[in-house]
Amino acid sequence: MPSISSPRIIPNLWFNTNGADAVDFYVSVFPHSRVTNTTYYTDAGPGPAGSVLTVDFELGDLKLTAINGGADFPFTEAISFLVLCANQEEVDYYWDMLTDGGSEVQCGWLKDKFGLSWQIVPEGMEKLLAGDDAEAATRAFNAMFGMKKIDLAALQAAYNRE
Structure with a gap:
């Protein structure tokens, strides 16, 4: 080689x-x-x-x-950029900025006004969706499926069954 x-x-x-x-x-x-x-x-x-x-x-x-x-x-959802956010405040900021003139999709996905797809994801979300407790992870997944913008507190509450 x-x-x-x-x-x-x-x-x-x-x-x-x-x-x-x-x-x-x-x-x-x-x-x-x-x-x-x-x-x-x-x-x-x-x-x-x-x-x-x-x-x-x-x-x-x-x-x-x-x-x-x-x-x-044209752009399709086959390619997207994932924005890993430090906290909910960052999720809210990027979601608001990138959906302005664009469209909300589901589970943290959006399309901006130019048609490019983005995933706006808070740090720690993967631990809730793939945690050691399979039942808790399933509850968090089910909560996420009902969201457009990710709400980390709601995912955590679903995981903890609060």
Whole structure:
């Protein structure tokens, strides 16, 4: 086997023409985020010369690229970003920001106004859903199935049978 280094993998998000708007929105929502580079279409096309082709950006320590490639490939729920939140306050913040103009789905999933799917999940939820007590975990799962935005206190109460 040849000696190869570990490659940097950067997710690319395909937009029709609003990639720069989406990036501006995401950078405004997530702290410690920034645009790192923007490229533009030339006369070679296929987009209008001078319009945004790609935007490289960082959401925290995650590097991504938005590409304005046309309407051929819409987002689906097959790909989503999971936001692991420290507490309910963070869950509420990200849920409110990302559903503004978007839509609530179920079990902590949402679609933002650009059609990208997100999972907004509080730390500790996995312990309630996969804990040592199978009956308690089932109660927590059943509680989660009735939620759109995750309510950690309600999951904990279901787990504890309160």
